[in-house]
Amino acid sequence: MKHTMEISGMRLLFDERLILSDVYMKIETGDTVGLLGRNGCGKTCLMRGVYGTLECEKSVIIDNISVYEAYKKPSLIRYLPQHHFIPKYLTLKRVFRDFAVDFERFTEFFPVFQLWENTKIGHLSGGMHRLVELYVIIKSDAKFILLDEPFTHISPVQIETIQSIIDEERSCKGFLITDHLFKRIQESCNQVYLLLNRKIHYVENEDDLKKMGYLF
Template structure:
């Protein structure tokens, strides 16, 4: 976890820095006036922690119909960047815009985005079905690619394994009616037998949604993403040739 990302998450209550419940972040009524494609941009993001610069005037862009990967080593600031884009972390001079119009904070804009932190999101006492209802999602549709999950939808989230819980969280957020999903390590703990299907679900959702994700499973990210950014020494670089760029910098062998 990024140093600046530490803190106590409270199920759907959010992470340190959110002044409002994550329920607000997951509003599903889209604003009526914007036109496709929707473009989410963030720039001017600067952040230091413990005397170390994590983010130095970062610019990021993702649009609907894209999966955008954000790669970098542990502790480099990826989680902080996602939190800033979502609006849960206030950073001086940061600007987040939808189709050129500022949205501050982004999570308060109905139907704009949802956010999956590194740590568990769903309250342990809720059943999967109840959690889906809370997010305005049809559990049957969201879990359709995983029949074994449908069979467990009546169970409390706290009774599921960590990897299964993560899979459920990702599926519910992807099927929620928002234009963008920000996913911090969506593949963590997910069994290999499920990972390939999850990647296919991400591809299927992409035409109607913009997805920004970070994960350390670089091969899956490279196979999935239309655009790849690398965060290194506080700088965010868009890689024209992601595989070659990661090989040159020692991220792949």
């Protein structure tokens, strides 16, 4: 079954500063949508607004149903923030059980974790901690996945593996991914948008990004 998420009328003010204005975006099952933008332009605010952890004017419609606090409905949306969110005292076994994700399959992709099922998250390096969080979010049973700077602290080889996993999962999910690097977004996504001057702009190629001043 194909799922659709439509984001419209998103508007966000911090004090008197307008951060987002009339944002519109549509994501469907099979889409991997990339969101580019400079630091501080509002990419994280947009994601948190969609997820419901940042209050703002918005309309989020999933399969013709209005969803305001999506974070309360993990079967609809999962969100990977930029910071670590899994507590360090939890073991890998507990994390994978809580997210209902297969640990054995994870170790097929990343064999280094094979003997670490009972290891606490806090004993992992920052990069491995991030990799675990990224994987369980991507593999979670949700219709839409929001990934905020997912490739930070991940090695190039691991990024390639993650991109292949996203390609597998998009058959039943829609993805929204932010990153600073156009090349990485270009490799991972079939649609690209630029957040510029508080609005969303569709990007077809690098020339568009040059015209809008994002690339030089």
